[in-house]
Amino acid sequence: MKDIEFDKSVQERLYNRAFELKIAPSLQCLIDRMIFLITDSNSSINDIYKVLNQDPGLSAKILSIANSAYYNRGYPLYNLHQALVNIGLEEVKNIILCLILMDGIRGTLKFKDLFRFWRHSIFVATSAKILAEKTLDENPQVAYMGALLHDIGKIVFYSEIIDYEIRSKSLISDKKEIVMAEKELFGTDHQEIGYIIAKKWGLPEAITSIIKNHHNSEKGNELMLLKLIRISDIFFYCRETNGDPEKLVLIKEKENINGELKKNMELLNIITYAT
Numbered sequence: 001m002k003d004i005e006f007d008k009s010v011q012e013r014l015y016n017r018a019f020e021l022k023i024a025p026s027l028q029c030l031i032d033r034m035i036f037l038i039t040d041s042n043s044s045i046n047d048i049y050k051v052l053n054q055d056p057g058l059s060a061k062i063l064s065i066a067n068s069a070y071y072n073r074g075y076p077l078y079n080l081h082q083a084l085v086n087i088g089l090e091e092v093k094n095i096i097l098c099l100i101l102m103d104g105i106r107g108t109l110k111f112k113d114l115f116r117f118w119r120h121s122i123f124v125a126t127s128a129k130i131l132a133e134k135t136l137d138e139n140p141q142v143a144y145m146g147a148l149l150h151d152i153g154k155i156v157f158y159s160e161i162i163d164y165e166i167r168s169k170s171l172i173s174d175k176k177e178i179v180m181a182e183k184e185l186f187g188t189d190h191q192e193i194g195y196i197i198a199k200k201w202g203l204p205e206a207i208t209s210i211i212k213n214h215h216n217s218e219k220g221n222e223l224m225l226l227k228l229i230r231i232s233d234i235f236f237y238c239r240e241t242n243g244d245p246e247k248l249v250l251i252k253e254k255e256n257i258n259g260e261l262k263k264n265m266e267l268l269n270i271i272t273y274a275t
Contacts, residue, residue: 010161011187017156018196021108030055031100032202038093039142039204045084048092053080061099062092065267094129094144095267098122101148102268105155113158116165118270119261120236121148126260127232130253131246138225146210147229149203153194153211161186179215191215 033051037043052059059080066083067076077083084092102118109117128147132140157164171181179189195212203211206225214229231246239254250257 008187013160014156014186014188014193015196017160018153018193019200021105021156021197021200034096034100035201035203038097039139039145039207041139041141043093045081045089045092048089048096049081049084052084052096057103058096058099062087062095065095068267070263070267090141093141094125094264097145097148098264098268101152108155109158115270117151117154117158118265118268121151122264123236123257123261124148124150124229124232126257126264127235127250127253128229130257131228131232131249132225134249135228135246138228142204142206143225143228146207146225147232149194149198149207150210150214150229150233151190151194152197153190153192156193156197157182157186157190177215189215 030051034048037047037051052062063077063080063083065071066086071087073086077086087095105114105117125144125148129140129144132138132143154164157168161167167185168178168181171184179191182189191212191214195208198208198211210226210229213226214233228246231244232250235247235250239251
């Protein structure tokens with residue numbers, strides 16, 4: 001069968017959009033510092049408070065979340081530091097990461113695409129974090145961040161390509177992955193586009209390697225981390241056992257994963273979309 005010839009103007013548009021995509025409307029220096037603290041296992045509530053306190057928008061959102069049904073302890077909170085303490089360090093890191101990314105992409109995608117992207121990303125991130133905790137092989141926070149951002153390149157495809165998923169899925173088979181279909185149709189794939197975004201945003205090398213290689217079985221500098229994220233990614237689509245010990249762990253934790261997914265979607269104000 002003759003190879004499909006992709007439109008080079010579409011490829012160029014995807015590249016341009018990747019270079020233009022902003023991480024958030026906040027000051028870049030604050031975002032850079034916050035991302036460092038999120039991935040630093042030695043960072044504390046006080047460290048995060050000092051940076052977060054300089055961003056009124058993110059601070060207000062954290063206060064709102066701390067007063068939500070999930071974290072409220074029976075009295076209203078107006079103090080940012082106490083809000084961070086009530087939520088807890090690891091939860092705060094995950095929530096801030098989600099909020100930073102959400103600020104950057106809200107308004108970029110149609111709601112259906114936004115919902116689809118977040119449902120998948122949060123599910124995989126929660127699963128990868130649980131695997132990292134259970135196996136003790138990787139930093140759970142890095143696993144969560146890498147998994148949450150692994151498909152960041154798809155944001156550009158959703159925003160620039162009409163019926164992106166329908167067109168790409170039409171070429172997918174048992175022997176052809178999504179990245180191969182994307183390259184045939186558009187001249188690039190969401191791994192490459194995501195890598196451009198990750199480098200532009202100055203994300204840690206461990207995260208950029210995941211974004212660039214999560215569909216490449218033997219590439220990347222974080223092989224164990226990539227394995228955990230690939231297993232979590234597959235689990236999103238197929239939740240039946242195949243004998244892998246990591247997948248058995250996720251099956252046992254399925255209720256917790258779904259609970260965390262529901263909570264985070266509500267906290268990010270992404271209502272359930274019937275699909």
